[in-house]
Amino acid sequence: MAKDYAVKDIGLAQQGLDRIEWARRHMPVLNLIKAEFEKNKPLKGVNVIACLHVTVETANLIETLLAGGANVALTASNPLSTQDDVAAALAKKGVKVYAIRGEDEKTYYKHIEAALKIKPNVTLDDGADVIATVHSKHKEYLKDIYGGCEETTTGVIRLRAMAADKALKYPVIAVNDAETKMMFDNRYGTGQSTLHGILNATNILLAGKTVVVVGYGWCGRGVAARAKGMGANVVVVEIQPRKALEAAMDGFWVMDMTEAAKVGDLFITVTGDINVIRKEHFQLMKDQAIVCNSGHFNVELDLPSLKKMAKKVSTVKTDVEEYLLKDGRRIYVLGEGRLVNLACAFGHPPEVMDMSFANQALSVKYIVENHKKLKKDVYKVPEDIDNRVAKLKLESMGIKLEQLTKEQENYLSSWNMGT
Template structure:
């Protein structure tokens, strides 16, 4: 569709088209939807969700409702909301959504509290703020039987709560499900981070010196995609095993203070605060571009960058220039927030198809088994991972081998040798 034609589409209609496009490219979710509409596993239950509010998450929210739930949805990041999708979810589907792009800090928490006002049975969180509120300001809510956590940052917080003995209900670590982190974190984050940076800057990647902070699955995906676009990639790490892995994968490994001296672009993906410090930026290569692909906007020392810089100026829609105390210039994309959603379109629909199928099926497992679960962090049951993998292969028209009866006996025996 030409720009002239699309200009005639209002915001609600644009959101509806984005939702329809996502639905059409999420075949695993389509299979889950069939069973949910038939079985209604969440009949009479209330689901509170805090996710990046865009087309793919909209389809997940609608899936919970199709499974019988009363659903409320808020954003888990002030800059990751697609306002057109919010408009369509409200007007076309009658969904209770509390989100807008560019929320203030006060609005962000007000919206999370409005979602919790439903008195949820199940929470679906991304980053851990919804669960944190339930353990601090909203202890009055005692209806929650458990929930799911989508991302690394939230899982780290949950494990700290479990270790400290304060977790009030069981939570599932969706992030570390095989069909989530193998594909969402690596291929989804890799592609969508590149999309956000290219959209924000309109600069070539080939020939650039790119530093990736963190070599978990997200960092691996970013490093892989950057190298595929022709960049020279350096990895920074605190984990010696991951550092060795990065070297064996063909990447240079350095400390951040050293890598900044030659970097053209730095992308953080660690889940840790202050990975890029202001004082180190004073020694950075002039014109450095900073982007964050971690959940929170604290991986780059943004507050100090704002307070100590001599000048701040918006130079592109998603890019601010900061002139440092020594006169050096650095460019920050999307205020240091999640670059793939704040400046891009988020993960591809086919990727989120698998991740959100994990979310939905794990929530069903929780609804059916919560009475025998303890107040701890659980892995996603292996059978759910295998079911999503099977449905994904089926949607791709791929068949794989199976063990015959003799092979099954062999696999379970120990007597037979050479």
């Protein structure tokens, strides 16, 4: 029988299985949901395509969906985030997985096409590429799709634009916007894993360096806080006045990109937008400035312009490219400008992804059970799911919530008790 997967080396499976098991031990919320799914089979016969980062944490989400009775096809949402041993382990278990670290763009979309052959009822995205492919090239699959989930800010922005234009053809839950995802995954996960990726690639000392964080959403807050905690002088670049004010009140320097380009030693973009560091900024940077991205796609950095400015581009060490400019300055780009926390490290810790993927699994169940009454729009994760994930996480940490007394409940719900 022909193999129904595309991975680098199926011989890496055991290594992947060991690492998946290690992550599982740090994902108690997802484990509880998996046990519930195994018992009740809420996804029995449902076909799911997942275009996500192929990591040990994602593997545990896939196993949870399988436990619920789903048929799953998995493809990578980023060519440099795939962990080849994890892909091999899932393939060995019979999952239709199409992911090879470093695959080119043509292969990337070929793998999405292969995964779509499952004829999905539910789509899971990290960047909306499956949704975009179905809507633009494979509308024949739309009739079978109940709905989808999107778990990153960039993808949600895309989908809200589609919904506003009446172009979205099925309902999507913005898993990214759940508080137990956005606040924790983006702030604590991106904050820690971004610096892990940078240090893994460079081994530089952060203390005393000037670190420029471009964007002060939840990801930017996390990165800035962790860099400050390691002794860096942190500059924040923002376009929104309230976020810029918050960054200033949090103790960071706030500048526009032109001024920040002159003083930064390390630049980290976390905006989800295009060309936030451009030619005019590269022209102002110090010799040996380091540039990386932890937003989503590598389009945050105008690398084509940087390449034109360079007289030579060379790989000086793993995941570090040196752009030697015509005036002799050197600018270093990490992980080809792709997500530095995944291209140069392991991504978010399992404790963080535990909550993100718990929301994801419960949202898939919600779509299956409620798709007939959902409009073709982008929805927030239902509040009861978000709260349930938070409560399960607290229980796993041994933390108890305070309970209101009847007197306190009456006081908060009345207007005539006075003070």
